[in-house]
Amino acid sequence: MCLAIPGKVISLENNGTGKVNYMGSTVVANFSLLPDLKVGDWVIVHAGFAISKLDQKEAKKTLKLFKEMEKLSST
Amino acid sequence: MVLEKSKKLPSSGWRSKGTVEKLLESIALETDYLNRPIKLMEVCGTHTMTLHRYGLKPQLEEVGVEMISGPGCPVCITPDYYHEAIINLLAEKNNIIVCTFGDMTRVPTRKGSLQTFVPKEGSKIKIVYSPEEALEIARENPEKEVIFFGAGFETTIPAITFTVKRAYQEKLKNYSILAAFWLIPPALEALINSKELAISGFIYPGHVSAIIGEQPYAFVARKYGLPGAIAGFEPTDILLGVLSVAGQLRRKKPEVDNVYRRVVRAEGNPEALSLMDEMLEEADVDWRGLGIIPKSGLKLKSAYSQFDATRRYGLKLAPVKIIASGCRCGDVLKGLITPRDCPLFGRSCRPDSPKGPCMVSYEGACLIEFKYSSGVAK
Numbered sequence A: 001m002c003l004a005i006p007g008k009v010i011s012l013e014n015n016g017t018g019k020v021n022y023m024g025s026t027v028v029a030n031f032s033l034l035p036d037l038k039v040g041d042w043v044i045v046h047a048g049f050a051i052s053k054l055d056q057k058e059a060k061k062t063l064k065l066f067k068e069m070e071k072l073s074s075t
Numbered sequence B: 001m002v003l004e005k006s007k008k009l010p011s012s013g014w015r016s017k018g019t020v021e022k023l024l025e026s027i028a029l030e031t032d033y034l035n036r037p038i039k040l041m042e043v044c045g046t047h048t049m050t051l052h053r054y055g056l057k058p059q060l061e062e063v064g065v066e067m068i069s070g071p072g073c074p075v076c077i078t079p080d081y082y083h084e085a086i087i088n089l090l091a092e093k094n095n096i097i098v099c100t101f102g103d104m105t106r107v108p109t110r111k112g113s114l115q116t117f118v119p120k121e122g123s124k125i126k127i128v129y130s131p132e133e134a135l136e137i138a139r140e141n142p143e144k145e146v147i148f149f150g151a152g153f154e155t156t157i158p159a160i161t162f163t164v165k166r167a168y169q170e171k172l173k174n175y176s177i178l179a180a181f182w183l184i185p186p187a188l189e190a191l192i193n194s195k196e197l198a199i200s201g202f203i204y205p206g207h208v209s210a211i212i213g214e215q216p217y218a219f220v221a222r223k224y225g226l227p228g229a230i231a232g233f234e235p236t237d238i239l240l241g242v243l244s245v246a247g248q249l250r251r252k253k254p255e256v257d258n259v260y261r262r263v264v265r266a267e268g269n270p271e272a273l274s275l276m277d278e279m280l281e282e283a284d285v286d287w288r289g290l291g292i293i294p295k296s297g298l299k300l301k302s303a304y305s306q307f308d309a310t311r312r313y314g315l316k317l318a319p320v321k322i323i324a325s326g327c328r329c330g331d332v333l334k335g336l337i338t339p340r341d342c343p344l345f346g347r348s349c350r351p352d353s354p355k356g357p358c359m360v361s362y363e364g365a366c367l368i369e370f371k372y373s374s375g376v377a378k
């Protein structure tokens, strides 16, 4: 029911839906709860509805933090 | 589910082995400083799944952190009598189509499950992935009456509510919902107040928070002095959450941290929140195991009562005594026992012969325990 990982928006239709690519497979999702979505955005889809857009900057920040932590452990 | 089953972790990214080890080390430093083991509740069933799938539970125990599952499985906390009301309706009335999520159909009740009982002629149960499919079935079958039976937290409530809004706009006469809508923050407060459980803090559910944001948990820190962190569903996400909570305990500065900023905004999802506000109102509802909790549910406002299956069909949602099967889901959901403490676990209660919803739902603690451990009762 809840896809915990984000998928990538590959198309927008005019009826408020669009297609999302999940590691190669395509699902149709309703975008009405995220009216500003664009092709190329990454989204979390739950029960057929996109509920949150992935903030790439925040994702990179966390991954960078992990890298730094690992560096610390190797010194 | 797309995540792979393997407990082997890759060398970089959200499941990086090095990062997992480093996070565990950092958590160990915090618990060393605290000089006592800590007990945290992971509220969400999907967190429970990650913890088991990647073998994190024993690793956390080694660094002094015990994780207990909470009430975060909507199928599990929905009392039997919701199912029984639907079963009764389908057994009495022709030409009704009840649409629901797959795991709802397998929950055992005194009257069997939605999957096993025999509906009246022309009536049936249909499994859907999205509530929108139910709406589409209503549009395509004007001669039938379609009910969407949906259990969900704040994550799912907007999707189901959206279909009612559409049905209202389209003046659809044959669509309604049986809403089992549950709200996480009031349930947390009830758990804290029950005092049956000594928890040091919470890992808040990532996708419920994507809708409601950070503020609704503020009372946990302010009023009860308990720390918490909103976390995502990768192994590193959860460990980062645990590290944050342990740090808050050490500093004696409880707050609502958000270590899932890539998905959860402080303000949540404004579009979803305003839809809920527009169409729903608070209700006192009955949680399996937890009982009636004031304002812990939502129902359609009276302006939309024609879409509310309970009012439309006069469904009786009267609390009944728990069935005598011996199922202890209620205590599992409160975090009082682990699935293995249930005498039926792995014996008469197994995924192919579930005795309770916690062995049915993908987010149910008993099914998760069964799947990722040997499955045989110790």
Ligand code: SF4
Binding pocket: B326, B327, B328, B329, B330, B332, B339, B342, B343, B344, B345, B346, B349, B350, B354, B355, B356, B357, B358, B359, B360, B366
């Ligand atoms: S093991 Fe089965 S009977 Fe026991 S609490 Fe879990 S679901 Fe209920």
